[in-house]
Amino acid sequence: MKQLLIIAVILFAASSASAQIRIGGRSINTSKAVKAASDAVTAVTLSDDDVAELCRESVEWMDANNPVAAPDSEYGSRLARLTKDMTEVNGISLNFKVYEVIDVNAFACGDGSIRVFAALMDLMDDDELVAIIGHEIGHIAGHDVRDAMRTAYLAQAARGAISSTEGGLAKLTDSQLGDLAMALTDAQFSQKQEFAADEYGFRVCVENGFSPYGMSSSLQKLVDLSQGARASSVQKMFSSHPDSGIRAQRMKEKADAHVQ
Secondary structure, eight states, X not given: OHHHHHHHHHHHHHTSSOSEEEETTEEEEHHHHHXXXXXXXXXXXXXXXXXXXXXXXXXXXXXXXXXXXXXXXXXXXXXXXHHTTOOEETTEEOEEEEEOOSSXXXXXXXXXXXXXXXXXXXXXXXXXXXXXXXXXXXXXXXXXXXXXXXXXXXXXXXXXXXXXXXXXXXXXXXXXXXHXXXXXXXXXXXXXXXXXHHHHHHHHHHHTTOOTTHHHHHHHHHHHHHTSXXXXXXXXXXXXXXXXXXXXXXXXXXXXXXXX
């Protein structure tokens, strides 16, 4: 409410004869702040198409700033083989790429882009990797990544309103695209969202002929790695999955029930 009130004050002041207002003892140039304030309001009402476009631009930035495995490389070929029957979700076309980086991670975006990191592929067998990919698709199906992008964009717009007092930058500069992209890879989801994505990953495994234990096994592997010598390499992915141990047990029980 306070944020919207400040935005309203800025918009009102910008329409008046005065070029500056004072909030909290700071002088704000309204001609610079009004655009950022408008962005913050727009962020609240972003359409699905708007979010998809923001996601597309952010993933393009990520693709341009990370080493992408060639389609005919070992990583590219393996990913293509595992995802050949995963073409769309909720009418959104899926596309997959591998980043040849040492971080253990994977992320999805609202435009259907799914990016898997090579270090994760090195650690997981096919059943586990399909489960993780299915989990990421589940975040698209549940609109989790769409909502995460809305949140990230709103935060960027709010920061833009503040930085405008210093002569800030226009929205979606290269730096801001980078920030949005990082927000996607670090997105924090609720336990309910993670449980639902786990269920989706489980179904993807079963429906595509992979082990029903792939989801529980991948989660347990992340738990084990986070406590061992390679803890730092899985820190980013594990930090967004704080209940992995509980979830691994939950998915194991589901797999046990499935095979009985």
